[in-house]
Amino acid sequence: MSTTSFMNAxxxxxxxxxxxxxxxxxxxxxxxxxxxSPYQRVVYVCAxxxxxxxxxxxxxxxxxxxxxxxxxxxxxxxxxxxxxxxxIALNEAKMRIRKLRPEKYESLDxxxxxxxxxxxxxxxxxxxxxxxxxLERKEVRMVIENAVKTLPKIYREVFILRDVQNLNVAxxxxxxxxSEGVIKTRxxxxxxxxxxxxxxxxxxxxxxxxxxxxxxxxxxx
Amino acid sequence: xxxxxxxxxxxxxxxxxxxxxxxVRRELELHLAYCRHCAAMVDGIHNIIVLxxxxxxxxxxxxxxxxxxxxxxxxxxxxxx
Numbered sequence: 276m277s278t279t280s281f282m283n284a285x286x287x288x289x290x291x292x293x294x295x296x297x298x299x300x301x302x303x304x305x306x307x308x309x310x311x312s313p314y315q316r317v318v319y320v321c322a323x324x325x326x327x328x329x330x331x332x333x334x335x336x337x338x339x340x341x342x343x344x345x346x347x348x349x350x351x352x353x354x355x356x357x358x359x360x361x362x363i364a365l366n367e368a369k370m371r372i373r374k375l376r377p378e379k380y381e382s383l384d385x386x387x388x389x390x391x392x393x394x395x396x397x398x399x400x401x402x403x404x405x406x407x408x409x410l411e412r413k414e415v416r417m418v419i420e421n422a423v424k425t426l427p428k429i430y431r432e433v434f435i436l437r438d439v440q441n442l443n444v445a446x447x448x449x450x451x452x453x454s455e456g457v458i459k460t461r462x463x464x465x466x467x468x469x470x471x472x473x474x475x476x477x478x479x480x481x482x483x484x485x486x487x488x489x490x491x492x493x494x495x496x
Numbered sequence: 497x498x499x500x501x502x503x504x505x506x507x508x509x510x511x512x513x514x515x516x517x518x519x520v521r522r523e524l525e526l527h528l529a530y531c532r533h534c535a536a537m538v539d540g541i542h543n544i545i546v547l548x549x550x551x552x553x554x555x556x557x558x559x560x561x562x563x564x565x566x567x568x569x570x571x572x573x574x575x576x577x
Contacts, residue, residue, distance in 0.1 A: 304572045305572070307568060307572060308564075308565060308568055312561075315556060315560065315561065315564065316551065316554070316555075316556055319554075319556055319557075319560065320554045323554065329557055333557055333560060333563070336564075337563070337564055337567050340564065340568065341567070341568075341571055344568075344571075344572070416552060416553050416555075419547055419548060419553050420553065420554060423548070434548075438544070438545050438548050438549060439548045439549065439553070439554055441549055444513075444515075459509065459510060462509050463505075463506070463508065463509035463510075466508075466509055466512075466541045466544060466545070467505070467508075467537075467541070469541075469544045469548075470537065470540040470541045470543075470544050473540075473544055473547075474540050
C-alpha cells in the first residue's frame with residue numbers, strides 16, 4: 276500500500292491508511308478489502324509460522340481480518356496498521372493452538388531464549404551465487420519453508436517478520452513486545468541456523484566437521 | 497587488533513543489515529578479505545535473505561484472495577445489516 280501522505284486543512288499529516296480507516300468507520304465498509312489487501316501475505320505467513328498447516332493458516336488469517344474489522348475503531352494509530360494487524364493474526368494463531376492442541380501451546384509458552392548460549396555455525400563450502408532462479412522449482416520452495424518450520428519458535432517469529440516480511444527491527448520489536456537488542460540477537464541465530472540448514476540442501480555443499488576448523492586457517496581449501 | 501571469526505559471527509547479521517559502526521565495518525571487511533569461511537557465511541546468509549524475501553517463497557495458496565473476498569463480502573454485509 277502506498278504510504279503517500281498529504282497535509283490537510285488542519286496541517287496534520289494524514290496518510291492513506293488513516294483516511295481509509297476513517298471512511299470505513301464512517302460506513303464505507305466496502306473499502307475494507309482495499310485497506311487489508313496489501314497485508315494478505317504477511318498475515319497468512321504469520322499464521323502459517325505458528326500453525327504449520329496451510330488450510331488452518333488460511334482460516335486463521337481470514338478470522339484475523341474479520342477480528343480486525345470488528346475492532347477497527349480501537350486502532351488508534353499509535354503503531355503502524357500492519358503491526359496492529361500482525362499482532363491480531365499472531366494472537367489468533369496462538370488462540371487456535373491453545374484450543375486445538377493445548378500441549379503444543381504449553382511448549383510455545385515455555386520456549387527458552389538461548390541468548391546466552393553460543394551458536395556454532397557449521398563450516399560449509401562456498402555458496403556465493405544468488406540462486407533466485409532456483410525458486411522456480413517447487414521442491415526448493417518446500418525446502419526453504421520446511422527449514423523455517425524447524426527453527427525454534429522465538430527465532431522463527433523474528434525471522435518471519437524481519438526477513439520474510441521485511442519489517443524493520445523496531446517494528447518487529449513492537450509486535451513481539453521485546454527490545455530491539457533481543458530481536459537482533461534472535462535474528463542472528465535464526466539466520467545462521469537457516470544458512471546451516473539450507474546451504475547443504477540447496478547447493479549440495481559439502482559439510483565440514485567443526486573439529487577440523489581452526490581460527491586463521493582455511494581447512495576447506 | 498584483527499577480529500576473530502567468533503567476533504565476526506556476532507556482527508554478521510548487523511553487517512548484512514548495514515547497521516554496524518564504520519569501525520566495525522572496516523575491521524570486519526579486513527577479516528572477510530582473508531577468511532574465506534566467514535566470507536562464504538556472509539554470502540550464504542545474504543542468499544537466504546534474498547530467497548525468503550522473494551514472494552514465490554511462502555506464496556499465498558491459489559484462490560486465497562477470492563476466498564477472502566467472499567468471506568468479507570458475506571460478513572461485512574452481515575455487519576452492516
